[in-house]
Amino acid sequence: MAAAVISISSKVAALAALFVVLAMSAEAASPNGGWLAAKATWYGAPNGAGPDDNGGACGFKNTNQYPYMSMTSCGNEPLFKDGKGCGACYQIRCLNSTHDACSGRAKRVIITDMNYYPVSKYHFDLSGTAFGAMAKTGLNDKLRHAGIIDIQFRRVPCNYKGLSVNFRVQVGSNPNYFAVLVQYAGKDGAVVQLDLMETSKATGKPTGVWTPMRVSWGAVWRLDTKRPLQPPFSLRVRNGSGKTLVASNVIPANWKPMTDYPSNVQFPN
Numbered sequence: 518m519a520a521a522v523i524s525i526s527s528k529v530a531a532l533a534a535l536f537v538v539l540a541m542s543a544e545a546a547s548p549n550g551g552w553l554a555a556k557a558t559w560y561g562a563p564n565g566a567g568p569d570d571n572g573g574a575c576g577f578k579n580t581n582q583y584p585y586m587s588m589t590s591c592g593n594e595p596l597f598k599d600g601k602g603c604g605a606c607y608q609i610r611c612l613n614s615t616h617d618a619c620s621g622r623a624k625r626v627i628i629t630d631m632n633y634y635p636v637s638k639y640h641f642d643l644s645g646t647a648f649g650a651m652a653k654t655g656l657n658d659k660l661r662h663a664g665i666i667d668i669q670f671r672r673v674p675c676n677y678k679g680l681s682v683n684f685r686v687q688v689g690s691n692p693n694y695f696a697v698l699v700q701y702a703g704k705d706g707a708v709v710q711l712d713l714m715e716t717s718k719a720t721g722k723p724t725g726v727w728t729p730m731r732v733s734w735g736a737v738w739r740l741d742t743k744r745p746l747q748p749p750f751s752l753r754v755r756n757g758s759g760k761t762l763v764a765s766n767v768i769p770a771n772w773k774p775m776t777d778y779p780s781n782v783q784f785p786n
């Protein structure tokens with residue numbers, strides 16, 4: 518979402534920057550790497566979670582609540598990664614050499630939304646809360662007043678403490694179209710592949726065949742089939758290191774759209 522604070526002239530700059538971005542290789546910021554330079558802006562309410570509905574282009578809801586706690590951000594493409602960056606965690610900080618309200622302390626944010634008008638190679642369009650969190654105590658508003666600042670960032674593990682990987686079946690899902698939002702994949706935060714296993718009608722046992730799903734939008738993965746899918750379904754989640762987790766029969770025979778199906782599996786921290 519474009520930050521309201523960006524002026525017309527910086528929108529022109531944003532377009533120019535976009536060409537630079539497209540010309541550069543969009544290599545991902547690697548986990549546990551060093552600090553990289555980025556620009557930060559903010560949007561939504563000063564003490565909000567970004568969008569007024571506490572959602573965003575990843576499809577997560579209630580981003581003002583645990584585990585997001587309004588510490589959320591839009592990422593431009595090298596961060597959002599067509600949805601495969603959704604749920605990933607970054608530390609951000611701004612230095613007092615940049616702005617005298619900056620504390621220099623690192624704060625963790627989660628990618629929950631997409632930034633369509635990047636002003637630099639890496640652009641965090643932060644919630645008002647997250648932008649202000651980079652300030653010295655009591656200077657959150659002063660820092661937000663800057664509107665756009667240089668920051669540093671690095672990929673860090675997520676801490677989805679007390680949560681297991683959650684699957685939320687999406688509206689419109691039916692036996693020939695199954696769409697599911699994946700949340701809280703521990704440590705990596707993001708999911709790079711999701712596969713589905715059906716149950717054999719004949720034996721009542723898992724078929725043993727994993728069918729790849731594909732990103733529909735944000736953190737929502739989908740599978741379209743001519744033949745009706747046979748539940749219960751097991752789902753296999755792959756993280757950025759290629760490690761997989763299997764949530765066996767996590768989607769029951771009587772599954773319904775718009776329903777959460779928490780798994781009992783999580784990537785170890």
Ligand SMILES: *[C@@H]1O[C@H](CO)[C@@H](O)[C@H](O)[C@H]1NC(C)=O
Nearest residue numbers: 612613614616617618619621
């Ligand atoms: C910036 O931080 C340095 C190191 O912590 C400190 O010495 C300096 O006084 C700070 N400057 C401002 C303007 O806060």
Ligand SMILES: *[C@@H]1O[C@H](CO)[C@@H](O)[C@H](O)[C@H]1NC(C)=O
Nearest residue numbers: 704705756757758760784785
């Ligand atoms: C993927 O999960 C494994 C644990 O199963 C973990 O050791 C690894 O660090 C994770 N990868 C990333 C990129 O977080």
